[in-house]
Amino acid sequence: MKVIPYPVLPNRTERDYDINYLTLNFRNRQTEVSFIRALSKTYKTHTLKYRFTSIHPFHLMLLILYLIAYLLQLHNKTLNNTMIFQIVLIISCFITTSICFFIRSRGMIKLLYKDWLLYATYLSSSIILILNDSDFQDVTFSNSNILDLPSLPGLIAICMYYNSEILSSYALLFISNIVILASFALFRFMNREGLARPILEVILLGLSQIYQMVSIYISELGERKQFVEQHLILSGENEKMVSSVENDRPDFRVQDCIEELNSLLPLMQDNLKYPIEKTLSCLKSISSEYRTRLNSDINIEAITKNLDDEDKIYIQQSWSNNQILNVRKKRKLRMSAVENKAISKNLDLDAVLILKQIGVNWNVNIIDLNNRTTNSPITAAGKYVMNLYNLYEAFNIDEKIASNFFLRLEKNYKPNPYHNAMHATDILASGLYIISNSFMSNSLSELEILIVIVSHLAHDVGHPGFTNRFLINFQDKLAIQYNDISVLENMHSSLTFSIMSDPDKNILQSLEYDQYLLARKWIIELILSTDMGKHFEILGNFRMKMYTIKDFESIECKLEALKVVIKSSDIGHAAKTTDSHMHWSLLISEEFFRQGDIEKESGKPVSMYCDRDTTIIPKSQIGFLKNIALPLYETLNSFLNSSSFESHCIEQIRNNIASWELEIKAGAQLTMKESQLRTLLSVGEKASSSLQSGKSASELLVNK
Incomplete structure (x- = not known):
């Protein structure tokens, strides 16, 4: 089979884009050809396309006007040589011009000859008008005695018609205008007794041509400079790519x-x-x-190139899959106001008011909701959002079955400092806020919002409080069961659908078969995307595809975007108010420290930022916010383009970075084991007590 290589643009230097400002052409012939082609294609979609189609009828109408003027003389005069000459010239010009316009508009000739055809039309029409002028008739035919229909108005009209049509051959335009002006002046001065009027007429035509040429010169020069700028930028980018080792x-x-x-x-x-x-x-x-x-x-070394050693190790251990380094339809969504009676069963008014902030307020106080719902935030929030999005009605879901599912899901969350039922509820609230305050709210179907709710609430169910790396290193039965691949996330997905295997708890049982298959697939994929080891893979893939709002109608784009949403929600505390963020930071630190304590006791290397004796929380959080949270949120908003997300989330991350930096400047370089944590202590006093029991300094700090 013959292989045809793909076409490539020739490599050109800046000298190849030099412009001859006198003739207004590129000195390099190939560059000139490329410009003419690009210009022709650009104007096919430009407003000049419509101007192009309107100029030609006006040109032909002008010729018809002159023809009619001569034909009207047949009623008053006999047909003579002068009349025949004028009529034949005008009719010939009309027919020739019409054919030229048709050929040019249909693209029936090569691109490079189109301008020659246009100039020929412009020049011939102007010359024929001059030949039909009474001055030429008096010189050529004796006793012509015809209607004096001057050619000057027609010449000026044609000149103005082509004011911005003639491009890419400025020298031809200049020559054409010189020929026209010289011909007009010749016959004007040959048969005039006085000089004042011919001089004024020639000046008037010359000024019209000068205005035409200046306008076209400025327009064409701008097009050429823009062409040069675009191609030099493209050339520079190609050189960088060629010089790159990758x-x-x-x-x-x-x-x-x-x-x-x-x-x-x-x-x-x-x-x-x-x-x-x-x-x-x-x-x-x-x-x-x-x-x-x-x-x-993925090359983690390139990503962590500019980080300090501790942040680099932390990212390599926790945010990539390289556990050992260098080893390789749908109905449209409808929302409704939820009456207090529908959610007030066994809930006080304050809990109801907190629930009503879900999707509206980024900083919903989930810890307060947990306290006011007797440690049942998932059940309360789950039932509320099911009503909020009319999902009971949309899929004929039994409210009792949904309630049983949420209750069992909640019971399977363990009382970890961080990965608990409050965290699950918090990321649901965060995810629904992102959706509600972006174009997603008008693009997601009821089935897709049901998938969002289940996946967000179930994404960490059964979490033991340890990382994937820890389970793999200790050869935990979960790691063995799931072959060291997204161990926790596979377990969360499996446990979620194990709960739904009980008919009394199967929130998806009323879905049609194809709907259930889609829901199961998406819930699993969204939960698996929360694996920190896939962070850079998902983020890089989303950036590379450069999705737009229009792309969100496709299934692929919608799923990829929802993966980034759940990931952003999973670390949503990074963008919460400073007090809330610091509180959650202490909780996740305590969970890490418990893991580190076990690693120490077992004689295994302690994971980065899991050693309570050496970890400086402000420093670890600054690295997390700068290297993980902020890039993720900025990438998401480059797609969402949400001013609310920018002001409430991204700006808050920057504020939290600044707050931790102030802590360090204020001397908070202490570890959680040491007793004098001045600034962090004040935060701990504000935070609600959410830990059960324990004797570590960090637990005592938070509980205080």
């Missing part, structure tokens, strides 16, 4: 091919566009599949 990777070569085809697509003829677009689609699919496979071997 350019040897197949996906970069495919991406390079995609970019070059995209740059050539506007220059192609219409009959070639479809196969090229189909080829581009295939190449994008190949690139995406390759990068998905490659992400399992």
Whole structure:
């Protein structure tokens, strides 16, 4: 089979883009050809396309006007040589001009000859008007005695018609105008006794031509400079890619091919566009599949290049899959106001008011909700949002079954300092806030919002309070069961559907078969995406695809975006108020420290930031916020483009970074084991007591 290499743009230097300002052409012939092609394709979608189609009728109407004026003379005069000459010239010009316009508009000639055809039309029409002028008739025919219909108005009209139509051959325009002006002046001065009027007429026509040429010069020069700027930028980017060591990777070569085809697509003829677009689609699919496979071997060293040693180790251990380093339809969503009576059963008014903030207030006080619902935040929040989004009615879900599911889910959350039922409820509130305050609220179906609710509430069910790395290193039965792959996340998904295996607790049992299959698939994928080891893979993949709002209608984009939403919600405390964020930070630190204590007792290496004797919480949190949270939130908002998300979340992350930095400047360089934690102690006093029992200094601090 013959292999045809994909077309590439020639490598050009800045000298190849030099402009001859006199003739207004590129000195390099190939660059000139590329410019003419790009200009022609650009104007197909430009407003000049409509101007192009309107100029030609006006041009022809002008010729018809002159023809009618001559034909009207047949009633008063006999047909003579002068009359025949005028009528034949005008009719010939009309027919020739019409044919030229038709050929040019249909693209029946090569691109480079289109401007020549246009100039020929412009020049011939102007010359014929001059030849039909009475001055020429008096010189050529004796006793012409015809209607004096001057050519000057027609010449000026044609000149103005082509004010912005003639482009890419400025020298031809200049020559054409010189010929027209010289011809007009010749016959004006040959048959005039006085000089004042001919001089004024020639000046008037000359000024019209000067205005035309200046306007076209400015317009064309701007187009050429923009063309140069775009191609020099593209050339610079290509040089960087070529000089990059990673350019040897197949996906970069495919991406390079995609970019070059995209740059050539506007220059192609219409009959070639479809196969090229189909080829581009295939190449994008190949690139995406390759990068998905490659992400399992993501280069963490490049990501952590500028970090200090401790942050680098922490990210390598906790936020990548490399446990051993260098080892490789739907109905539209409808919301309704939930009456207090529908949610006030066994709940006090304060709990109801807190629930009503879900989806509205980013900083919902879940700890207070936990206290006011007798440690049942998942059940209270789950039942509330099911009513809020009309899901009971939409899928004919039995409220008792839904309540049983939420209760059993809640009971399977262990009393960990951080990964507990409050955390699950908090990320549900965070996720629904992100959705409600972006275009997603108008794009998600009822089934998709049900998937969001279940996956967010169940994403950490049964969490033992240890990391995947810990379970793998200790050869825990969970790690053995799930082959060291997303151990906890696989367990959370399995446990969720194990709960639903009981008919009395199967919240999805009323779904149609295809709906259930979709819901199961998406719930599993969303829960698995919360694996910290997949963080950079998911984030890099989402960035690479550069989704837009229009893409959100596709299933692929919607799922990828919801993965980023649940990940952002999972670390949502990073963007909460400073007091709330510091409180949650102490809780997760305590959970890490418990793991570190066990690692010490077992004689195994202590995971980064899990040693209560050496970990400085402000420093660890600054690294987490800067390297993990902020990039994730900024990536999400580059897609959402939500001003609310920017002001309430991203700005708050920056505020929290600044707060921790102030703690360090104030001298809070102490570890959790030491007793004098001045600033953190004040935070602990504000925080609600959420730990059960324990004797560690951090637990005592938070409980105080």
